[in-house]
Amino acid sequence: MKVRDCLTSVAQGTPADRLDREVMLAHVLGKTRSWLYAYDDDLLEPVQVEGYQQLLQQRQSGQPLAYLLGYRDFWDHRFVVSPDCLIPRIETELLVERCLECLPKDQPCQILELGTGSGAIAISLALERPDCQIVATDASASALALARHNAHQLSAEQIDFRLGDWYAPVNQTSFDLIVSNPPYIRSDDPHLLRGDLPAEPSQALVAGIDGLDAYRQIIPGSLGYLSAHGSLLLEHGHDQRADLISLCQDAGFKQIEIHDDLSGVPRVVIAGRG
Numbered sequence: 001m002k003v004r005d006c007l008t009s010v011a012q013g014t015p016a017d018r019l020d021r022e023v024m025l026a027h028v029l030g031k032t033r034s035w036l037y038a039y040d041d042d043l044l045e046p047v048q049v050e051g052y053q054q055l056l057q058q059r060q061s062g063q064p065l066a067y068l069l070g071y072r073d074f075w076d077h078r079f080v081v082s083p084d085c086l087i088p089r090i091e092t093e094l095l096v097e098r099c100l101e102c103l104p105k106d107q108p109c110q111i112l113e114l115g116t117g118s119g120a121i122a123i124s125l126a127l128e129r130p131d132c133q134i135v136a137t138d139a140s141a142s143a144l145a146l147a148r149h150n151a152h153q154l155s156a157e158q159i160d161f162r163l164g165d166w167y168a169p170v171n172q173t174s175f176d177l178i179v180s181n182p183p184y185i186r187s188d189d190p191h192l193l194r195g196d197l198p199a200e201p202s203q204a205l206v207a208g209i210d211g212l213d214a215y216r217q218i219i220p221g222s223l224g225y226l227s228a229h230g231s232l233l234l235e236h237g238h239d240q241r242a243d244l245i246s247l248c249q250d251a252g253f254k255q256i257e258i259h260d261d262l263s264g265v266p267r268v269v270i271a272g273r274g
């Protein structure tokens with residue numbers, strides 16, 4: 001079978017299917033997607049065709065592309081992912097962007113990330129701000145192992161990874177910035193049955209009947225760990241803007257801003273004592 005023949009079968013289906021399939025074929029061949037088009041006359045080894053078809057089958061049975069490939073690109077980096085962690089989302093780059101804007105430019109800062117998963121947020125911040133110290137927690141030992149692996153691979157050595165629920169493993173109390181992309185989906189949300197979500201750890205997705213359980217711990221809890229001028233930055237769901245504002249106000253935050261993601265969806269709350 002030639003590359004072209006695989007690409008022809010790729011031509012069927014939606015554009016998303018096509019992109020996924022090109023990525024899988026390129027992955028099996030160890031080439032880029034543009035290589036597939038430049039060398040579409042090349043003959044594939046039977047083992048390559050077999051590898052491709054195996055991936056295709058797993059993808060069709062609902063396995064997320066990121067888990068099949070074993071990585072997901074986020075910010076400027078490639079993160080190893082597995083079913084032990086949430087797959088980093090492009091919209092979460094807004095959280096990283098806003099964190100970098102909130103951090104004072106001219107002084108080393110202390111950052112706390114809660115529920116680090118693959119480590120994508122903490123590591124992206126660490127690589128942008130090597131002068132900052134970061135503590136990153138997660139309640140899942142296997143997710144934390146993945147985060148440690150990613151930090152090591154990407155040479156982000158200044159992160160102190162700690163196992164435990166939210167603030168439980170944290171023994172330092174004056175962070176300039178606390179950041180989290182916690183679980184925020186309602187337990188009966190039909191989205192949990194679509195796309196990649198059924199394959200992802202529900203611990204990283206679901207937060208009680210109204211999706212706010214994690215915020216109820218993180219938001220009031222943050223006051224015991226934030227410095228006087230520190231900021232709390234949280235990703236939230238598309239319809240949780242008002243809930244997040246109320247929770248931050250109830251906790252005593254005076255300065256509260258909501259930021260939209262690139263699709264114009266309210267996505268990040270920034271709270272400070274004011």
Ligand code: GLN
Nearest residue numbers: 181182183184185204205
């Ligand atoms: N943004 C993700 C989604 O809706 C959920 C991630 C999360 O709960 N933090 O698929």
